[in-house]
Amino acid sequence: MTALLVVLVVVLLAAVVVLVVALTRRRGQQRPAAPQDPFRDRDADVLRGDPRTLTAGDTVEIRGRAYTVRGSLHYTEQSWGWAEHLLDDAAGGPKVWLSVEEDPDLELALWHEVPSATVTPGAPTVDFDGRRYTRDESGTARFTSTGTTGLNATGTARYADYAAPDGALLSFESYAGPGEPDRWEVGRGERLSRAEVRVWSRGG
DSSP states (O other): OHHHHHHHHHHHHHHHHHHHHHHHHHHHHSOOOOOOOTTOOHHHHHHHOOGGGOOTTOEEEETTEEEEEEEEEEEEETTEEEEEEEEEOTTOSSOEEEEEEESSSEEEEEEEEOTTOOOOSOSSEEEETTEEEEEEEEEEEEEEEEESOSSOSEEEEEEEEEEOTTSOEEEEEEOOOTTSOOOOEEEEEEEEOGGGEEEEOTTO
16 A cells, blocks of 8 residues: 555656646747836727837828838847838838837837938037937947848948937938948938827738
8 A cells, every 4th residue: 555655656746747847848938028018008009000010011101191111120229129111102202211119108200211411420410401400319239121121131230310409300320331431321200199100910
């Protein structure tokens, strides 16, 4: 009888060990959930679509004008991240981008490339097209590219952002490789309210 109890105890212990190992492996395979803004307007996400989830092929309406997302750039700089989406403008012309960032509130901005601009970043202020912009932030970020953006799948970008007193934005980005001189792409931007942006996901 004692021998039978010992065998039962050993079998039970073995079963417990197997169960614990299986649960541990399963937890290790699960990715931790991304931190969420506790004040996030989830009703707006349901009614107007979520700009945070934009991908190539989605449709985004900005101030009543519809665009298709051609490709996306996702940037990371230390623990901070943001996205820029290249929009297909049926009218043609310079590139149009939508930037999406949480810092911690959702920040949206519409950008138009200014290929004829000759200004460069670096100084505390930049005068451009009748406005004086003050440097806001600058740095170097890693990016991944999906869809059609004209850039490699991964790489590094330097950036410098400026803002004018009336809220107008000016951005400089360079995707030059190591040892190459910066070739700055200039974009003029304007902030968007959440109500001005509506998203239709390609997946429905």
